[in-house]
Amino acid sequence: MAFFGAAGLFSSQIASTGAGAALVRPGVCGYPKEISNIRAQEAYNLEGEQLVTFNSEVLLGRLTLTKSVAYARSCYNNYLDGGATDCNIFVRTYLEGVGASAVENAPCPFGGDACATSSAVRYDSGNISSSKDLGINFPEAEDVSIRRVTSCAPINSERYATLWKKNLPEAFGGKTNTSVRFWEFGKGPYGCRATSLENQTDDTTFCISQYQKDYWQDTYTVLAVTAYVVNKTASDFTPVPDFQRDDADVTLISIFSKAKYTDVVNDPLFHAHNNSFTTGTNGKNFSTPTTDLSVLGCTEQYQFCNTANGKCTELTGLYRVLKTVEDGDLELSPQQAATFRVVWKAAWSMVLQWATTILDNSLLLAQDFVFTMKSTTSSPLPDAQWIQEAHNLHNLSLAVLQRRVNEFSSPENFDIRPNLNSLEQMDTPTDVYELNICQHQKIRSTAHVSVSVLGMCIVLGVGSILILLDWTLIQQIFWFRSVTHLRQAKKADWMATGTLQLHRQALEARAIGPWNLGDYLFPVLAERGRIFLGLGVRPDPPGHSSVQDEGSDYNSRTAYNGGKYAAVSEEIILEPLNDPKGWAH
Template sequence: MSESAFTPIPELSRTDADVSILLLNNLVTYTGKVADPWFEATLQISRNVLAEAWVSNSTLTGIGCTEQYQFCNFDRCTPLNGLYSFYPFTAPPDLGLNPMQQATHRVLGPNIGAIRMSNYLSFLKNEILLANTLTYGPIGISTPVPDTQWQTEMENIYNITMAGLQQNVVDHASAPNIQIRPGVELHSFINPETDPLDLHICASEKIRSSAYSSFNMFGLCFLVLTCALIIVVNLSLPNFVHWIQRRSHNGLVPRLAWIEDDVLQLQRIALEGRGIGPWEKKWEGVPVTAELGKTWRRDTGFAEWAQLNQVFKPSAEPEGGGERGELEGMKSQARVEQVS
């Protein structure tokens, strides 16, 4: 079957494929020579705005494209053929499709018929070409295209048709209610599905949407509970071990070492050495002064410590005088050991 009004030459006459001819009237001026067979521009001209320019030396250039379709059920496939060989869109009996697969075929069949290249070319026309992105504004000047630009264009057209098939399947399940004219909308012309399997396929479709976020609820709950368990164990394990040690009367010495090596307990011990106290909760995590709100000055603590040193002051001071002389002697001894 043919949709055109002309009879093709034998080279273009195919009974196992749908053939489309794309004609290009290339009016673009390129800043370099183009060797691509479809966008070919090898005629050099002079132009006021360009020192060097190349244009197409042909009025029209064409490219032929064949489309073939095939339906498969695992290793059982129909032969590659044109789309009209599958009209009407009933499941091929040789494939042995089950009822759910037949319902899928009923959904895909009509939508595949809408993604043929000829349909997209009729709507998009020259806007379908990627080469348009290289053209500068309305004056028709472009940088040279690669030698394989025609292949890139065919791949892009194929990708557009595949994206159209995905969109058509989504619209089949949830078509937008487009206003055709005032008071007339698209939903008025849609015949809803009645077959239970067809309704199941429409209800089970899932697509990406920026309006929602999908996440794994089990993974999120598992992560939260695991982290909460680790926190609880971290907070309760020291107290639990301490309770066991007190009941069994074993490990009290390591427990005491554990407490006194804590930063706050070390600070308490240092302050007690300066005469600051008394303290409570010495065997807990946070020691506090027995007198609430007690304050002291740092220089006061040092003064008390200095008075304590006077009590235990040695009878003979090393040469150099007092603590400073002792420190100087230690430094000198360290230097001697380092030199030796």
């Protein structure tokens, strides 16, 4: 029974009608055209083709991130927006590679006393297969795996903050001086935005002005800087020693909060215990942030592996991985090298640097607790809100990776501006192996049914073997058991002790018979048209029988008052029925 149950369960997995896998057949493939060092570019400094390329790259990137945010919430986090987005898009609903893990008591990823909490969180995607998980449909010998590790912790921002500096030029309104406070995590090429560069300190990374505190309307303002290993050109700042890592890319995400919470918030990233803000006729006190600027520090690490020979890069920064592979350390085949380039470029899009730049405050789950889009009033946040934020950042990165790989073979198709379609801005690859990837990208499609040919063959083969065994071996076993002495004895005993057989034996003791025993379950009188009287009737005198012919017209018998078979002690009256023959019953 267990075997047939397992077989039934296995057979149910042969075909899936929910969302089958299908190969993409694109008319255009490739990633969007790029301009160099896009992070440092401003639209008003560009013109002509460069402006068009910048326009396309930014809009396509924002579309990818916006869709990935919705996908991560529905299909990874299952948060407030659970189920709103179709999760049957990619080969894997969510990426969870071999060895994936989530640790919430990891050590602080930075030096000194940088972390504001005693522990950090560390999310490891595990080894994600380019074929099994990302849908690039090549044999295992051509497979490449990617691993992403994200570690985050709230930063003790006050440790790196200056005092308020007065009478500095205000950069936003530009009409008056203001007070400015600086946070020194490391010098960047552009400094902070609240005042001019010449008024900033040598290690200024972020700053807040009194003007922002007085007039800023957004509940949260998010800014971030990233330092890449072995690539200063792509980096936003040069970290101070506490935040220098030679084995990870470092991203610091600053959160300037104007939120007014309806109760205190104990979370270390959104900590709000100031009750100075009062509004309404009832004098209701709201809690405002305890610090002027909160910072979440994260490290991002990557590892690529050649699945065929087991060689892997170190777990390190994104650009150091690129250098290792370009040096030939993984010994990739030409097809694997093409797969690596496609996946690495998708990983370049998944970094926190781009997510924070493009999404700003919509990146935060805390934004969901704000009452309205124009309000700064918010519900209080959970005590571990920062852990949810860090987990969401990691999941968002994986969702971007999934979508970006798929977009290489099936780019977004929409009008970037009048008379300019996004497909016209694709940088179509010329490498034959990269073009081969475009023809081997799998997605999930409700218009297709996935059928496992191997599973079908196994079910048919095993089923045929079982049928043959039933026709030969099993039937022979039953026949052998049926002719053995022990089996015959049990069968005879069972036949003889049946209810009707016991009844027959009792009647035979009264000389009632003969009997037809052709069907041992239902013994019947051998002579048709004969009936017999009940066991309680007195035995017949000599020459008479309790079995009478149909149609007899006697109407009474004397009840038997003793003897082995007596059942009644009074006269039994037999009334003839009113039928044409007057038979007695």
